[in-house]
Amino acid sequence: MSTLINAAPEEGAVNESRHEFDAKARTQGQIVLRRFLRHKLAMASVGVLVLLVLIAFIGPLFMSYSYDDTSSGPYLRPSGEHLLGTTQVGKDMLALLMRGTQYSLQIALIVAVVSTLIGVVFGSVAGYLRGATETVLMRVVDLLMIVPQIAVAAILVKGLSGSWTTVAIVLALFGWMSIARITRGETLSLSQREFVEAARALGASTPQIIFRHLVPNMIGSITVNATLSCATAVLAEAALSFIGLGVQLPDTSLGVVVQENYTQLITRPWLFWGPFLVIVLISLAINFIGDGLRDAFDPRQTKVRA
Template identity: 70%
Template structure:
Protein backbone atom coordinates (compact mmCIF):
# COMPACT_ATOMS: atom_id res chain seq x y z
CA UNK A 1 0.00 0.00 0.00
CA UNK A 2 2.80 2.37 0.92
CA UNK A 3 4.56 1.62 -2.36
CA UNK A 4 1.35 2.30 -4.31
CA UNK A 5 0.83 5.58 -2.49
CA UNK A 6 4.43 6.54 -3.10
CA UNK A 7 4.12 5.67 -6.80
CA UNK A 8 0.92 7.73 -7.12
CA UNK A 9 2.57 10.71 -5.45
CA UNK A 10 5.58 10.35 -7.72
CA UNK A 11 3.35 10.22 -10.82
CA UNK A 12 1.43 13.28 -9.63
CA UNK A 13 4.65 15.17 -9.06
CA UNK A 14 5.93 14.19 -12.48
CA UNK A 15 2.68 15.31 -14.12
CA UNK A 16 2.82 18.60 -12.25
CA UNK A 17 6.41 19.09 -13.36
CA UNK A 18 5.45 18.45 -16.98
CA UNK A 19 2.56 20.92 -16.76
CA UNK A 20 4.83 23.51 -15.17
CA UNK A 21 7.43 23.03 -17.89
CA UNK A 22 4.77 23.35 -20.61
CA UNK A 23 3.34 26.49 -19.04
CA UNK A 24 6.82 27.98 -18.79
CA UNK A 25 7.52 27.20 -22.45
CA UNK A 26 4.16 28.69 -23.46
CA UNK A 27 4.90 31.86 -21.51
CA UNK A 28 8.38 32.00 -23.00
CA UNK A 29 6.98 31.60 -26.52
CA UNK A 30 4.41 34.33 -25.90
CA UNK A 31 7.14 36.65 -24.64
CA UNK A 32 9.26 35.96 -27.72
CA UNK A 33 6.35 36.66 -30.07
CA UNK A 34 5.41 39.84 -28.20
CA UNK A 35 9.04 40.95 -28.23
CA UNK A 36 9.28 40.48 -32.00
CA UNK A 37 6.12 42.51 -32.52
CA UNK A 38 7.26 45.32 -30.21
CA UNK A 39 10.56 45.53 -32.11
CA UNK A 40 8.66 45.98 -35.38
CA UNK A 41 8.67 49.78 -35.34
CA UNK A 42 6.31 50.31 -38.26
CA UNK A 43 3.75 47.95 -36.74
CA UNK A 44 3.98 49.65 -33.34
CA UNK A 45 3.61 53.12 -34.86
CA UNK A 46 0.64 51.87 -36.88
CA UNK A 47 -0.94 50.36 -33.79
CA UNK A 48 -0.50 53.63 -31.93
CA UNK A 49 -2.04 55.61 -34.80
CA UNK A 50 -5.00 53.24 -35.05
CA UNK A 51 -5.67 53.32 -31.30
CA UNK A 52 -5.35 57.11 -31.28
CA UNK A 53 -7.75 57.40 -34.22
CA UNK A 54 -10.30 55.18 -32.46
CA UNK A 55 -10.00 57.12 -29.19
CA UNK A 56 -10.34 60.48 -30.95
CA UNK A 57 -13.45 59.31 -32.80
CA UNK A 58 -15.03 58.22 -29.49
CA UNK A 59 -13.93 61.00 -27.12
CA UNK A 60 -13.83 64.19 -29.21
CA UNK A 61 -17.56 64.19 -30.17
CA UNK A 62 -18.43 64.80 -26.50
CA UNK A 63 -16.63 68.16 -26.70
CA UNK A 64 -18.06 69.35 -30.02
CA UNK A 65 -20.91 71.91 -30.02
CA UNK A 66 -22.70 69.91 -32.73
CA UNK A 67 -23.63 66.26 -33.07
CA UNK A 68 -23.21 64.43 -36.35
CA UNK A 69 -26.98 64.59 -36.96
CA UNK A 70 -27.42 68.34 -36.34
CA UNK A 71 -28.24 70.29 -39.50
CA UNK A 72 -28.89 73.68 -37.94
CA UNK A 73 -26.08 75.48 -39.77
CA UNK A 74 -26.03 76.63 -43.36
CA UNK A 75 -24.94 74.32 -46.14
CA UNK A 76 -21.40 74.32 -47.52
CA UNK A 77 -19.96 76.66 -44.89
CA UNK A 78 -16.15 76.94 -45.16
CA UNK A 79 -13.86 75.84 -42.30
CA UNK A 80 -14.04 78.20 -39.34
CA UNK A 81 -13.56 78.26 -35.57
CA UNK A 82 -17.12 76.91 -35.14
CA UNK A 83 -16.87 74.31 -37.90
CA UNK A 84 -13.25 73.21 -38.23
CA UNK A 85 -13.94 71.27 -41.43
CA UNK A 86 -16.92 73.31 -42.57
CA UNK A 87 -20.39 71.88 -43.23
CA UNK A 88 -21.83 69.67 -45.94
CA UNK A 89 -24.70 70.41 -48.31
CA UNK A 90 -27.36 69.76 -45.66
CA UNK A 91 -25.56 71.71 -42.94
CA UNK A 92 -24.02 68.86 -40.95
CA UNK A 93 -20.77 69.65 -39.18
CA UNK A 94 -18.18 67.80 -41.27
CA UNK A 95 -15.85 67.05 -38.35
CA UNK A 96 -18.69 65.52 -36.32
CA UNK A 97 -19.72 63.48 -39.37
CA UNK A 98 -16.12 62.37 -39.91
CA UNK A 99 -15.71 61.20 -36.31
CA UNK A 100 -19.06 59.39 -36.34
CA UNK A 101 -18.23 57.78 -39.67
CA UNK A 102 -14.91 56.58 -38.28
CA UNK A 103 -16.72 55.00 -35.33
CA UNK A 104 -19.14 53.12 -37.57
CA UNK A 105 -16.51 52.06 -40.10
CA UNK A 106 -14.26 50.66 -37.36
CA UNK A 107 -17.22 48.98 -35.65
CA UNK A 108 -18.25 47.32 -38.92
CA UNK A 109 -14.69 46.26 -39.76
CA UNK A 110 -13.92 44.68 -36.38
CA UNK A 111 -17.35 43.02 -36.16
CA UNK A 112 -16.84 41.46 -39.58
CA UNK A 113 -13.27 40.38 -38.80
CA UNK A 114 -14.09 38.79 -35.44
CA UNK A 115 -17.27 37.00 -36.49
CA UNK A 116 -15.93 35.75 -39.83
CA UNK A 117 -12.72 34.55 -38.17
CA UNK A 118 -14.61 32.60 -35.51
CA UNK A 119 -16.81 30.89 -38.11
CA UNK A 120 -13.97 30.27 -40.54
CA UNK A 121 -11.63 28.83 -37.92
CA UNK A 122 -14.27 26.45 -36.56
CA UNK A 123 -15.29 25.26 -40.04
CA UNK A 124 -11.70 24.84 -41.20
CA UNK A 125 -10.45 23.14 -38.04
CA UNK A 126 -13.34 20.66 -37.91
CA UNK A 127 -13.06 19.90 -41.63
CA UNK A 128 -9.31 19.36 -41.46
CA UNK A 129 -9.49 17.19 -38.37
CA UNK A 130 -12.45 14.96 -39.27
CA UNK A 131 -11.65 14.70 -42.99
CA UNK A 132 -13.76 12.36 -45.12
CA UNK A 133 -17.42 13.19 -45.70
CA UNK A 134 -17.48 16.11 -43.24
CA UNK A 135 -14.42 17.67 -44.85
CA UNK A 136 -15.80 17.28 -48.38
CA UNK A 137 -19.21 18.67 -47.40
CA UNK A 138 -17.80 21.72 -45.62
CA UNK A 139 -15.35 22.48 -48.42
CA UNK A 140 -18.14 22.26 -51.03
CA UNK A 141 -20.04 24.78 -48.91
CA UNK A 142 -16.97 27.02 -48.95
CA UNK A 143 -16.71 26.66 -52.73
CA UNK A 144 -20.40 27.54 -53.08
CA UNK A 145 -19.94 30.77 -51.13
CA UNK A 146 -16.79 31.61 -53.09
CA UNK A 147 -18.45 31.37 -56.51
CA UNK A 148 -21.32 33.65 -55.47
CA UNK A 149 -20.87 37.25 -56.73
CA UNK A 150 -20.34 38.54 -53.23
CA UNK A 151 -20.60 42.30 -53.70
CA UNK A 152 -23.83 41.95 -55.69
CA UNK A 153 -25.44 39.60 -53.16
CA UNK A 154 -24.28 41.70 -50.20
CA UNK A 155 -25.69 44.82 -51.85
CA UNK A 156 -29.04 43.12 -52.48
CA UNK A 157 -29.28 41.79 -48.92
CA UNK A 158 -28.38 45.14 -47.37
CA UNK A 159 -30.90 46.87 -49.64
CA UNK A 160 -33.62 44.36 -48.70
CA UNK A 161 -32.92 44.68 -44.97
CA UNK A 162 -32.65 47.79 -42.82
CA UNK A 163 -29.38 49.42 -44.00
CA UNK A 164 -27.95 50.01 -40.51
CA UNK A 165 -24.31 49.47 -39.62
CA UNK A 166 -24.93 46.16 -37.84
CA UNK A 167 -26.90 44.79 -40.80
CA UNK A 168 -24.03 45.76 -43.11
CA UNK A 169 -21.57 44.12 -40.70
CA UNK A 170 -23.63 40.94 -40.43
CA UNK A 171 -24.09 40.55 -44.18
CA UNK A 172 -20.41 41.21 -44.86
CA UNK A 173 -19.45 38.62 -42.23
CA UNK A 174 -21.59 35.98 -43.98
CA UNK A 175 -19.39 36.31 -47.06
CA UNK A 176 -16.02 36.81 -45.35
CA UNK A 177 -15.25 33.53 -43.56
CA UNK A 178 -14.34 31.27 -46.49
CA UNK A 179 -10.69 32.23 -46.96
CA UNK A 180 -9.75 31.72 -43.32
CA UNK A 181 -11.68 28.43 -43.37
CA UNK A 182 -9.52 27.15 -46.23
CA UNK A 183 -6.32 28.28 -44.55
CA UNK A 184 -7.15 26.74 -41.17
CA UNK A 185 -8.29 23.52 -42.85
CA UNK A 186 -4.83 23.13 -44.37
CA UNK A 187 -3.20 23.78 -41.00
CA UNK A 188 -5.57 21.33 -39.29
CA UNK A 189 -4.81 18.60 -41.85
CA UNK A 190 -1.13 18.91 -41.01
CA UNK A 191 -1.55 19.18 -37.24
CA UNK A 192 -4.02 16.29 -36.97
CA UNK A 193 -1.26 13.91 -38.07
CA UNK A 194 1.08 15.04 -35.27
CA UNK A 195 1.93 12.73 -32.38
CA UNK A 196 0.29 14.79 -29.64
CA UNK A 197 -3.03 14.83 -31.53
CA UNK A 198 -2.83 11.08 -32.14
CA UNK A 199 -2.08 10.53 -28.45
CA UNK A 200 -5.02 12.68 -27.40
CA UNK A 201 -7.31 10.83 -29.79
CA UNK A 202 -6.08 7.46 -28.48
CA UNK A 203 -6.78 8.62 -24.93
CA UNK A 204 -10.43 9.12 -25.88
CA UNK A 205 -10.51 12.90 -26.29
CA UNK A 206 -13.48 14.21 -28.24
CA UNK A 207 -13.39 16.26 -31.42
CA UNK A 208 -14.06 19.61 -29.76
CA UNK A 209 -11.46 18.96 -27.07
CA UNK A 210 -8.80 18.28 -29.69
CA UNK A 211 -9.89 21.24 -31.83
CA UNK A 212 -9.77 23.74 -28.96
CA UNK A 213 -6.90 22.20 -26.99
CA UNK A 214 -4.46 21.23 -29.74
CA UNK A 215 -5.42 22.55 -33.17
CA UNK A 216 -6.53 26.15 -32.65
CA UNK A 217 -3.69 27.05 -30.20
CA UNK A 218 -1.15 25.90 -32.79
CA UNK A 219 -2.82 28.00 -35.50
CA UNK A 220 -3.04 31.18 -33.45
CA UNK A 221 -0.41 32.97 -35.53
CA UNK A 222 -2.16 32.26 -38.83
CA UNK A 223 -5.53 33.14 -37.30
CA UNK A 224 -4.32 36.45 -35.87
CA UNK A 225 -2.65 37.60 -39.08
CA UNK A 226 -5.66 36.73 -41.24
CA UNK A 227 -8.07 38.35 -38.79
CA UNK A 228 -6.04 41.54 -39.00
CA UNK A 229 -6.14 41.52 -42.78
CA UNK A 230 -9.90 40.90 -42.62
CA UNK A 231 -10.30 44.23 -40.82
CA UNK A 232 -8.62 46.09 -43.68
CA UNK A 233 -10.70 44.25 -46.27
CA UNK A 234 -13.91 44.99 -44.39
CA UNK A 235 -13.11 48.71 -44.19
CA UNK A 236 -12.61 48.92 -47.95
CA UNK A 237 -15.64 46.75 -48.77
CA UNK A 238 -17.93 48.79 -46.54
CA UNK A 239 -16.61 52.00 -48.07
CA UNK A 240 -17.27 50.64 -51.58
CA UNK A 241 -20.83 49.60 -50.68
CA UNK A 242 -21.60 52.94 -49.05
CA UNK A 243 -20.06 54.80 -51.99
CA UNK A 244 -22.50 53.16 -54.43
CA UNK A 245 -25.38 53.86 -52.04
CA UNK A 246 -25.90 50.29 -50.81
CA UNK A 247 -24.17 50.45 -47.44
CA UNK A 248 -24.90 52.50 -44.34
CA UNK A 249 -27.67 55.04 -44.90
CA UNK A 250 -28.80 58.23 -43.16
CA UNK A 251 -29.36 59.05 -40.34
CA UNK A 252 -26.35 56.78 -39.66
CA UNK A 253 -23.14 57.52 -41.48
CA UNK A 254 -19.81 55.94 -42.39
CA UNK A 255 -16.63 57.05 -44.07
CA UNK A 256 -17.73 55.57 -47.39
CA UNK A 257 -21.07 57.36 -47.22
CA UNK A 258 -19.37 60.70 -46.46
CA UNK A 259 -17.07 60.21 -49.47
CA UNK A 260 -20.09 59.38 -51.62
CA UNK A 261 -21.91 62.52 -50.49
CA UNK A 262 -18.97 64.83 -51.14
CA UNK A 263 -16.83 63.43 -53.97
CA UNK A 264 -18.29 65.97 -56.40
CA UNK A 265 -16.86 68.73 -54.18
CA UNK A 266 -13.26 67.49 -54.38
CA UNK A 267 -12.14 70.60 -56.32
CA UNK A 268 -14.46 73.29 -54.95
CA UNK A 269 -14.51 72.18 -51.30
CA UNK A 270 -11.70 69.63 -50.92
CA UNK A 271 -11.98 69.48 -47.11
CA UNK A 272 -15.32 67.68 -47.46
CA UNK A 273 -13.78 64.86 -49.51
CA UNK A 274 -10.22 64.45 -48.34
CA UNK A 275 -11.02 64.04 -44.64
CA UNK A 276 -13.02 60.80 -44.92
CA UNK A 277 -10.95 59.56 -47.86
CA UNK A 278 -7.69 59.92 -45.95
CA UNK A 279 -9.28 58.31 -42.88
CA UNK A 280 -10.14 55.22 -44.97
CA UNK A 281 -6.60 55.09 -46.37
CA UNK A 282 -5.06 55.61 -42.91
CA UNK A 283 -7.10 52.81 -41.34
CA UNK A 284 -6.32 50.39 -44.17
CA UNK A 285 -2.60 51.18 -44.23
CA UNK A 286 -2.11 51.01 -40.46
CA UNK A 287 -3.94 47.68 -40.24
CA UNK A 288 -1.85 46.30 -43.10
CA UNK A 289 1.36 47.30 -41.30
CA UNK A 290 0.07 45.76 -38.07
CA UNK A 291 -0.59 42.57 -40.03
CA UNK A 292 2.98 42.63 -41.36
CA UNK A 293 4.28 42.99 -37.81
CA UNK A 294 2.17 40.09 -36.59
CA UNK A 295 3.29 37.93 -39.51
CA UNK A 296 6.93 38.58 -38.63
CA UNK A 297 6.26 37.97 -34.94
CA UNK A 298 4.60 34.62 -35.63
CA UNK A 299 7.32 33.52 -38.05
CA UNK A 300 6.81 29.73 -38.24
CA UNK A 301 10.54 29.16 -38.72
CA UNK A 302 11.10 30.42 -35.18
CA UNK A 303 7.90 29.32 -33.44
CA UNK A 304 7.79 25.98 -31.67
CA UNK A 305 4.67 23.83 -31.82
CA UNK A 306 2.65 23.61 -28.62
CA UNK A 307 1.50 20.10 -27.71
Protein backbone atom coordinates (compact mmCIF):
# COMPACT_ATOMS: atom_id res chain seq x y z
CA MET A 1 0.00 0.00 0.00
CA SER A 2 2.79 2.41 0.92
CA THR A 3 4.44 1.70 -2.41
CA LEU A 4 1.32 2.75 -4.28
CA ILE A 5 0.98 5.87 -2.20
CA ASN A 6 4.57 6.87 -2.86
CA ALA A 7 4.25 6.18 -6.59
CA ALA A 8 1.38 8.60 -7.06
CA PRO A 9 3.33 11.82 -6.38
CA GLU A 10 6.20 10.59 -8.49
CA GLU A 11 3.88 9.96 -11.42
CA GLY A 12 2.35 13.40 -10.97
CA ALA A 13 5.79 14.98 -10.94
CA VAL A 14 6.69 13.13 -14.13
CA ASN A 15 3.53 14.40 -15.86
CA GLU A 16 4.22 17.94 -14.70
CA SER A 17 7.81 17.75 -15.95
CA ARG A 18 6.60 16.38 -19.26
CA HIS A 19 4.09 19.24 -19.57
CA GLU A 20 6.83 21.79 -18.87
CA PHE A 21 9.08 20.15 -21.44
CA ASP A 22 6.32 20.22 -24.07
CA ALA A 23 5.67 23.90 -23.31
CA LYS A 24 9.36 24.72 -23.71
CA ALA A 25 9.54 22.70 -26.92
CA ARG A 26 6.87 24.84 -28.56
CA THR A 27 8.03 27.89 -30.47
CA GLN A 28 6.77 31.36 -29.69
CA GLY A 29 4.60 31.31 -32.81
CA GLN A 30 2.99 28.03 -31.75
CA ILE A 31 2.27 29.39 -28.28
CA VAL A 32 0.66 32.53 -29.73
CA LEU A 33 -1.42 30.43 -32.13
CA ARG A 34 -2.62 28.13 -29.34
CA ARG A 35 -3.62 31.11 -27.21
CA PHE A 36 -5.50 32.66 -30.09
CA LEU A 37 -7.28 29.42 -30.99
CA ARG A 38 -8.45 29.09 -27.38
CA HIS A 39 -9.92 32.60 -27.38
CA LYS A 40 -13.57 31.69 -27.99
CA LEU A 41 -14.84 35.16 -28.83
CA ALA A 42 -12.01 35.77 -31.29
CA MET A 43 -12.57 32.42 -33.01
CA ALA A 44 -16.30 33.09 -33.29
CA SER A 45 -15.46 36.48 -34.81
CA VAL A 46 -13.11 34.84 -37.31
CA GLY A 47 -15.96 32.56 -38.34
CA VAL A 48 -18.34 35.51 -38.78
CA LEU A 49 -15.80 37.49 -40.79
CA VAL A 50 -14.93 34.54 -43.03
CA LEU A 51 -18.64 33.94 -43.63
CA LEU A 52 -19.17 37.59 -44.60
CA VAL A 53 -16.19 37.49 -46.97
CA LEU A 54 -17.46 34.31 -48.63
CA ILE A 55 -20.96 35.72 -49.03
CA ALA A 56 -19.62 39.01 -50.44
CA PHE A 57 -17.19 37.55 -52.97
CA ILE A 58 -18.64 34.15 -53.81
CA GLY A 59 -22.32 34.80 -53.21
CA PRO A 60 -22.79 36.90 -56.40
CA LEU A 61 -21.87 33.84 -58.48
CA PHE A 62 -25.10 32.18 -57.33
CA MET A 63 -27.35 35.23 -57.66
CA SER A 64 -29.99 35.51 -60.37
CA TYR A 65 -29.63 39.29 -60.47
CA SER A 66 -26.55 41.49 -60.75
CA TYR A 67 -26.03 44.44 -58.41
CA ASP A 68 -26.61 46.89 -61.29
CA ASP A 69 -29.63 45.08 -62.78
CA THR A 70 -32.65 47.41 -62.67
CA SER A 71 -35.08 45.15 -64.51
CA SER A 72 -37.08 44.31 -61.38
CA GLY A 73 -39.83 46.54 -60.05
CA PRO A 74 -39.10 49.28 -57.50
CA TYR A 75 -39.52 48.62 -53.80
CA LEU A 76 -40.51 44.98 -54.07
CA ARG A 77 -40.94 43.33 -50.68
CA PRO A 78 -38.63 40.46 -49.58
CA SER A 79 -39.57 37.21 -51.28
CA GLY A 80 -38.06 33.99 -52.56
CA GLU A 81 -36.88 35.82 -55.67
CA HIS A 82 -35.56 38.91 -53.88
CA LEU A 83 -34.57 37.93 -50.33
CA LEU A 84 -34.09 41.55 -49.23
CA GLY A 85 -36.46 43.14 -51.71
CA THR A 86 -35.48 45.76 -54.27
CA THR A 87 -34.44 49.41 -54.12
CA GLN A 88 -36.17 52.47 -55.53
CA VAL A 89 -34.65 51.89 -58.98
CA GLY A 90 -35.35 48.16 -58.99
CA LYS A 91 -31.95 46.79 -57.93
CA ASP A 92 -31.84 43.55 -55.96
CA MET A 93 -30.93 44.61 -52.42
CA LEU A 94 -29.02 41.44 -51.56
CA ALA A 95 -26.86 41.69 -54.68
CA LEU A 96 -26.23 45.38 -53.96
CA LEU A 97 -25.38 44.54 -50.35
CA MET A 98 -22.81 41.96 -51.48
CA ARG A 99 -21.22 44.48 -53.84
CA GLY A 100 -21.06 47.14 -51.14
CA THR A 101 -19.48 44.68 -48.70
CA GLN A 102 -16.80 43.86 -51.28
CA TYR A 103 -15.78 47.50 -51.61
CA SER A 104 -15.94 48.21 -47.87
CA LEU A 105 -13.72 45.21 -47.07
CA GLN A 106 -11.21 46.20 -49.77
CA ILE A 107 -11.10 49.77 -48.45
CA ALA A 108 -10.55 48.50 -44.91
CA LEU A 109 -7.75 46.18 -46.03
CA ILE A 110 -5.93 48.91 -47.96
CA VAL A 111 -6.24 51.35 -45.06
CA ALA A 112 -4.92 48.77 -42.59
CA VAL A 113 -1.91 47.86 -44.74
CA VAL A 114 -0.91 51.37 -45.84
CA SER A 115 -1.45 53.09 -42.48
CA THR A 116 0.41 50.32 -40.65
CA LEU A 117 3.39 50.52 -43.01
CA ILE A 118 3.64 54.31 -42.70
CA GLY A 119 3.15 54.25 -38.92
CA VAL A 120 5.70 51.50 -38.33
CA VAL A 121 8.36 53.22 -40.46
CA PHE A 122 7.79 56.63 -38.85
CA GLY A 123 7.65 55.29 -35.30
CA SER A 124 10.57 52.88 -35.51
CA VAL A 125 12.89 55.37 -37.21
CA ALA A 126 12.00 58.10 -34.70
CA GLY A 127 12.40 55.79 -31.71
CA TYR A 128 15.73 54.36 -32.82
CA LEU A 129 17.49 57.47 -34.13
CA ARG A 130 16.16 59.82 -31.42
CA GLY A 131 17.60 63.30 -31.19
CA ALA A 132 16.64 65.84 -33.83
CA THR A 133 15.19 63.16 -36.13
CA GLU A 134 12.79 61.99 -33.44
CA THR A 135 11.80 65.55 -32.59
CA VAL A 136 10.99 66.46 -36.20
CA LEU A 137 9.12 63.24 -37.00
CA MET A 138 7.02 63.25 -33.84
CA ARG A 139 6.15 66.93 -34.20
CA VAL A 140 4.80 66.07 -37.67
CA VAL A 141 2.73 63.31 -36.05
CA ASP A 142 1.45 65.68 -33.34
CA LEU A 143 0.53 68.28 -35.95
CA LEU A 144 -1.43 65.81 -38.05
CA MET A 145 -3.22 64.41 -35.01
CA ILE A 146 -4.81 67.77 -34.18
CA VAL A 147 -6.11 68.20 -37.72
CA PRO A 148 -9.87 67.42 -38.05
CA GLN A 149 -9.18 64.27 -40.01
CA ILE A 150 -12.71 63.36 -41.14
CA ALA A 151 -13.36 66.90 -42.39
CA VAL A 152 -10.08 67.09 -44.31
CA ALA A 153 -10.58 63.58 -45.69
CA ALA A 154 -14.06 64.53 -46.88
CA ILE A 155 -12.71 67.64 -48.64
CA LEU A 156 -9.94 65.65 -50.33
CA VAL A 157 -12.25 62.88 -51.47
CA LYS A 158 -14.80 65.38 -52.78
CA GLY A 159 -12.12 67.28 -54.66
CA LEU A 160 -10.68 64.12 -56.20
CA SER A 161 -12.42 61.34 -58.10
CA GLY A 162 -14.41 59.91 -55.20
CA SER A 163 -13.62 56.36 -56.27
CA TRP A 164 -13.26 53.67 -53.61
CA THR A 165 -9.48 53.55 -54.10
CA THR A 166 -9.25 57.30 -53.49
CA VAL A 167 -11.27 56.96 -50.29
CA ALA A 168 -9.00 54.13 -49.14
CA ILE A 169 -5.77 56.07 -49.77
CA VAL A 170 -7.08 59.26 -48.12
CA LEU A 171 -8.25 57.37 -45.02
CA ALA A 172 -4.89 55.58 -44.84
CA LEU A 173 -3.01 58.89 -44.96
CA PHE A 174 -4.94 60.03 -41.88
CA GLY A 175 -4.88 56.77 -39.95
CA TRP A 176 -1.22 56.04 -39.23
CA MET A 177 -0.36 58.58 -36.52
CA SER A 178 -1.48 56.56 -33.51
CA ILE A 179 0.40 53.53 -34.85
CA ALA A 180 3.53 55.68 -35.17
CA ARG A 181 3.31 56.81 -31.55
CA ILE A 182 2.85 53.26 -30.24
CA THR A 183 5.69 51.95 -32.42
CA ARG A 184 8.01 54.73 -31.27
CA GLY A 185 7.35 53.85 -27.62
CA GLU A 186 8.13 50.18 -28.18
CA THR A 187 11.22 51.02 -30.20
CA LEU A 188 12.58 53.21 -27.40
CA SER A 189 12.29 50.23 -25.07
CA LEU A 190 13.63 47.57 -27.42
CA SER A 191 16.59 49.65 -28.61
CA GLN A 192 18.15 49.27 -25.16
CA ARG A 193 18.06 45.48 -25.26
CA GLU A 194 21.12 43.28 -25.59
CA PHE A 195 20.30 41.91 -29.03
CA VAL A 196 20.37 45.43 -30.48
CA GLU A 197 23.76 46.10 -28.88
CA ALA A 198 24.99 42.81 -30.31
CA ALA A 199 23.77 43.76 -33.78
CA ARG A 200 25.59 47.08 -33.55
CA ALA A 201 28.77 45.33 -32.44
CA LEU A 202 28.56 43.02 -35.45
CA GLY A 203 28.40 46.04 -37.77
CA ALA A 204 24.70 45.96 -38.69
CA SER A 205 23.49 49.14 -40.38
CA THR A 206 20.64 51.26 -39.06
CA PRO A 207 18.06 49.91 -41.57
CA GLN A 208 19.11 46.35 -40.74
CA ILE A 209 18.72 46.92 -37.00
CA ILE A 210 15.34 48.59 -37.42
CA PHE A 211 13.73 46.25 -39.95
CA ARG A 212 15.48 42.96 -39.16
CA HIS A 213 15.67 43.16 -35.38
CA LEU A 214 13.33 45.78 -33.94
CA VAL A 215 10.25 45.51 -36.16
CA PRO A 216 9.99 41.67 -35.94
CA ASN A 217 9.99 41.98 -32.14
CA MET A 218 7.01 44.37 -32.36
CA ILE A 219 4.91 42.12 -34.60
CA GLY A 220 2.36 41.55 -31.84
CA SER A 221 1.43 45.20 -31.32
CA ILE A 222 1.72 45.89 -35.05
CA THR A 223 -0.78 43.13 -35.85
CA VAL A 224 -3.23 44.27 -33.20
CA ASN A 225 -3.07 47.89 -34.35
CA ALA A 226 -3.54 46.81 -37.97
CA THR A 227 -6.80 45.05 -37.05
CA LEU A 228 -8.02 48.10 -35.14
CA SER A 229 -7.19 50.31 -38.13
CA CYS A 230 -9.21 47.96 -40.30
CA ALA A 231 -12.28 48.26 -38.07
CA THR A 232 -11.91 52.04 -37.83
CA ALA A 233 -11.68 52.29 -41.62
CA VAL A 234 -15.00 50.49 -42.08
CA LEU A 235 -16.74 52.99 -39.80
CA ALA A 236 -14.93 56.03 -41.24
CA GLU A 237 -15.80 55.05 -44.82
CA ALA A 238 -19.43 54.46 -43.85
CA ALA A 239 -19.60 57.87 -42.15
CA LEU A 240 -18.10 59.71 -45.13
CA SER A 241 -20.30 57.91 -47.64
CA PHE A 242 -23.41 58.45 -45.55
CA ILE A 243 -23.00 62.23 -45.74
CA GLY A 244 -22.26 62.01 -49.48
CA LEU A 245 -18.55 62.82 -49.19
CA GLY A 246 -17.14 59.31 -49.51
CA VAL A 247 -17.42 56.73 -52.26
CA GLN A 248 -19.25 58.11 -55.28
CA LEU A 249 -21.33 56.29 -57.89
CA PRO A 250 -20.84 54.16 -59.98
CA ASP A 251 -18.68 52.68 -57.18
CA THR A 252 -20.55 51.65 -54.07
CA SER A 253 -19.96 50.61 -50.46
CA LEU A 254 -21.97 49.77 -47.38
CA GLY A 255 -22.04 53.45 -46.45
CA VAL A 256 -23.44 54.35 -49.86
CA VAL A 257 -26.12 51.64 -49.60
CA VAL A 258 -27.15 52.94 -46.16
CA GLN A 259 -27.19 56.52 -47.43
CA GLU A 260 -29.42 55.59 -50.37
CA ASN A 261 -31.97 53.76 -48.21
CA TYR A 262 -32.01 55.40 -44.78
CA THR A 263 -35.24 57.25 -45.65
CA GLN A 264 -36.97 53.86 -45.81
CA LEU A 265 -36.19 53.08 -42.16
CA ILE A 266 -39.88 53.17 -41.16
CA THR A 267 -41.70 52.02 -44.28
CA ARG A 268 -39.19 49.45 -45.58
CA PRO A 269 -36.78 48.80 -42.68
CA TRP A 270 -35.06 45.82 -44.35
CA LEU A 271 -33.44 48.17 -46.87
CA PHE A 272 -31.73 50.09 -44.05
CA TRP A 273 -31.05 47.41 -41.46
CA GLY A 274 -29.43 45.01 -43.93
CA PRO A 275 -26.32 47.11 -44.74
CA PHE A 276 -26.30 48.68 -41.26
CA LEU A 277 -26.06 45.30 -39.54
CA VAL A 278 -23.30 44.17 -41.91
CA ILE A 279 -21.25 47.27 -40.97
CA VAL A 280 -21.76 46.50 -37.28
CA LEU A 281 -20.87 42.81 -37.74
CA ILE A 282 -17.66 43.60 -39.64
CA SER A 283 -16.53 46.19 -37.09
CA LEU A 284 -17.31 44.01 -34.08
CA ALA A 285 -15.72 40.91 -35.62
CA ILE A 286 -12.47 42.73 -36.45
CA ASN A 287 -12.34 44.35 -33.00
CA PHE A 288 -12.85 41.01 -31.24
CA ILE A 289 -10.18 39.43 -33.44
CA GLY A 290 -7.86 42.24 -32.40
CA ASP A 291 -8.66 41.55 -28.74
CA GLY A 292 -7.85 37.88 -29.28
CA LEU A 293 -4.55 38.72 -30.94
CA ARG A 294 -3.64 41.11 -28.13
CA ASP A 295 -4.33 38.44 -25.51
CA ALA A 296 -2.37 35.86 -27.51
CA PHE A 297 0.70 38.04 -28.03
CA ASP A 298 0.81 39.47 -24.50
CA PRO A 299 2.77 37.01 -22.30
CA ARG A 300 1.26 38.57 -19.18
CA GLN A 301 -2.21 37.38 -20.12
CA THR A 302 -3.49 34.52 -17.98
CA LYS A 303 -7.05 34.17 -19.24
CA VAL A 304 -6.02 32.11 -22.26
CA ARG A 305 -3.18 29.73 -21.53
CA ALA A 306 -1.00 27.96 -24.06
